[in-house]
Amino acid sequence: MWPVSPKPKEAVRIEIICLVVVAVCVFIMVVICIRRGNQKEHNIKVAINSISTSPFPPPSVDIQRDDCVICLAKIVTGEHVKIAQPCGHLFHAVCIDRWLLTEFRCLNMLSCPTCRRALVLKKQVVAT
Ligand SMILES: [Zn+2]
Numbered sequence: 131m132w133p134v135s136p137k138p139k140e141a142v143r144i145e146i147i148c149l150v151v152v153a154v155c156v157f158i159m160v161v162i163c164i165r166r167g168n169q170k171e172h173n174i175k176v177a178i179n180s181i182s183t184s185p186f187p188p189p190s191v192d193i194q195r196d197d198c199v200i201c202l203a204k205i206v207t208g209e210h211v212k213i214a215q216p217c218g219h220l221f222h223a224v225c226i227d228r229w230l231l232t233e234f235r236c237l238n239m240l241s242c243p244t245c246r247r248a249l250v251l252k253k254q255v256v257a258t
Protein backbone atom coordinates (compact mmCIF):
# COMPACT_ATOMS: atom_id res chain seq x y z
CA MET A 131 0.00 0.00 0.00
CA TRP A 132 1.22 3.44 -0.92
CA PRO A 133 0.75 6.18 1.67
CA VAL A 134 -2.34 8.17 0.99
CA SER A 135 -1.58 11.82 0.19
CA PRO A 136 -3.48 14.35 2.34
CA LYS A 137 -6.70 15.62 1.00
CA PRO A 138 -6.55 19.12 -0.53
CA LYS A 139 -8.56 20.61 2.37
CA GLU A 140 -6.14 19.19 4.94
CA ALA A 141 -3.16 20.48 2.94
CA VAL A 142 -4.68 23.96 2.86
CA ARG A 143 -5.36 23.78 6.61
CA ILE A 144 -1.71 22.81 7.29
CA GLU A 145 -0.48 25.67 5.10
CA ILE A 146 -2.68 28.13 6.98
CA ILE A 147 -1.39 26.84 10.34
CA CYS A 148 2.23 27.20 9.11
CA LEU A 149 1.57 30.73 7.88
CA VAL A 150 -0.03 31.68 11.23
CA VAL A 151 2.93 30.20 13.16
CA VAL A 152 5.44 32.11 10.97
CA ALA A 153 3.41 35.33 11.31
CA VAL A 154 3.31 34.98 15.11
CA CYS A 155 7.09 34.34 15.21
CA VAL A 156 7.79 37.41 13.05
CA PHE A 157 5.47 39.52 15.23
CA ILE A 158 7.23 38.36 18.42
CA MET A 159 10.66 39.13 16.89
CA VAL A 160 9.52 42.64 15.84
CA VAL A 161 8.15 43.33 19.34
CA ILE A 162 11.44 42.16 20.92
CA CYS A 163 13.48 44.38 18.55
CA ILE A 164 11.31 47.45 19.28
CA ARG A 165 11.56 46.87 23.05
CA ARG A 166 15.36 46.50 22.86
CA GLY A 167 15.57 49.69 20.77
CA ASN A 168 13.44 51.62 23.27
CA GLN A 169 15.52 50.33 26.19
CA LYS A 170 18.78 51.32 24.42
CA GLU A 171 17.39 54.78 23.65
CA HIS A 172 16.36 55.17 27.29
CA ASN A 173 19.83 54.13 28.49
CA ILE A 174 21.50 56.66 26.18
CA LYS A 175 19.25 59.47 27.43
CA VAL A 176 19.97 58.57 31.06
CA ALA A 177 23.73 58.59 30.33
CA ILE A 178 23.53 61.95 28.52
CA ASN A 179 21.36 63.45 31.27
CA SER A 180 24.02 62.45 33.82
CA ILE A 181 26.17 65.34 32.49
CA SER A 182 25.30 68.13 34.90
CA THR A 183 23.80 71.37 33.59
CA SER A 184 24.73 74.78 34.98
CA PRO A 185 24.00 78.39 34.06
CA PHE A 186 26.71 80.23 32.08
CA PRO A 187 29.29 81.14 33.27
CA PRO A 188 29.68 78.02 35.42
CA PRO A 189 31.37 78.67 38.77
CA SER A 190 35.03 77.73 39.27
CA VAL A 191 35.60 76.80 35.61
CA ASP A 192 38.27 78.45 33.47
CA ILE A 193 36.34 79.58 30.37
CA GLN A 194 38.56 79.56 27.26
CA ARG A 195 35.85 80.40 24.74
CA ASP A 196 32.30 81.63 25.06
CA ASP A 197 30.80 80.21 21.89
CA CYS A 198 29.14 76.87 21.25
CA VAL A 199 30.89 74.98 18.43
CA ILE A 200 27.70 73.06 17.64
CA CYS A 201 25.38 76.01 16.84
CA LEU A 202 28.24 78.56 16.50
CA ALA A 203 26.35 81.06 18.66
CA LYS A 204 27.86 83.06 21.51
CA ILE A 205 26.81 81.66 24.88
CA VAL A 206 24.92 84.34 26.77
CA THR A 207 25.09 84.77 30.55
CA GLY A 208 22.43 82.65 32.23
CA GLU A 209 22.03 80.11 29.38
CA HIS A 210 22.22 76.48 30.43
CA VAL A 211 25.52 74.84 29.51
CA LYS A 212 27.13 71.43 29.89
CA ILE A 213 30.84 70.79 30.30
CA ALA A 214 32.31 67.73 28.57
CA GLN A 215 34.51 65.55 30.75
CA PRO A 216 37.43 65.02 30.86
CA CYS A 217 38.37 67.79 28.35
CA GLY A 218 36.32 70.63 29.88
CA HIS A 219 34.87 71.94 26.60
CA LEU A 220 31.64 73.82 27.00
CA PHE A 221 28.38 73.73 24.97
CA HIS A 222 24.76 74.77 25.18
CA ALA A 223 23.00 71.99 27.11
CA VAL A 224 20.36 71.59 24.37
CA CYS A 225 23.01 71.46 21.62
CA ILE A 226 25.25 68.85 23.27
CA ASP A 227 22.25 66.67 24.23
CA ARG A 228 21.09 66.55 20.59
CA TRP A 229 24.66 66.07 19.34
CA LEU A 230 25.34 63.12 21.62
CA LEU A 231 22.00 61.43 20.95
CA THR A 232 22.57 61.68 17.18
CA GLU A 233 26.19 60.60 17.45
CA PHE A 234 25.30 57.56 19.53
CA ARG A 235 22.48 56.55 17.13
CA CYS A 236 24.76 56.90 14.08
CA LEU A 237 28.23 55.96 15.35
CA ASN A 238 27.53 54.15 18.64
CA MET A 239 29.90 56.48 20.51
CA LEU A 240 29.77 59.56 22.73
CA SER A 241 32.58 62.04 22.12
CA CYS A 242 33.31 65.75 22.54
CA PRO A 243 32.39 67.72 19.38
CA THR A 244 35.46 69.95 19.81
CA CYS A 245 38.30 67.52 20.51
CA ARG A 246 36.64 64.13 19.74
CA ARG A 247 37.80 62.62 23.04
CA ALA A 248 35.50 59.94 24.44
CA LEU A 249 33.30 61.42 27.17
CA VAL A 250 33.46 60.21 30.73
CA LEU A 251 29.89 60.07 32.03
CA LYS A 252 28.56 59.58 35.54
CA LYS A 253 26.22 56.94 34.16
CA GLN A 254 27.56 54.77 31.36
CA VAL A 255 25.37 53.44 28.60
CA VAL A 256 24.17 50.02 29.68
CA ALA A 257 24.54 47.37 27.00
CA THR A 258 21.31 45.57 26.20
ZN1 LIG B 1 24.80 75.75 20.90
Ligand SMILES: [Zn+2]
Nearest residue numbers: 217219242245
Ligand atom coordinates in the same frame (compact mmCIF):
# COMPACT_ATOMS: atom_id res chain seq x y z
ZN1 LIG C 1 36.61 68.28 24.26
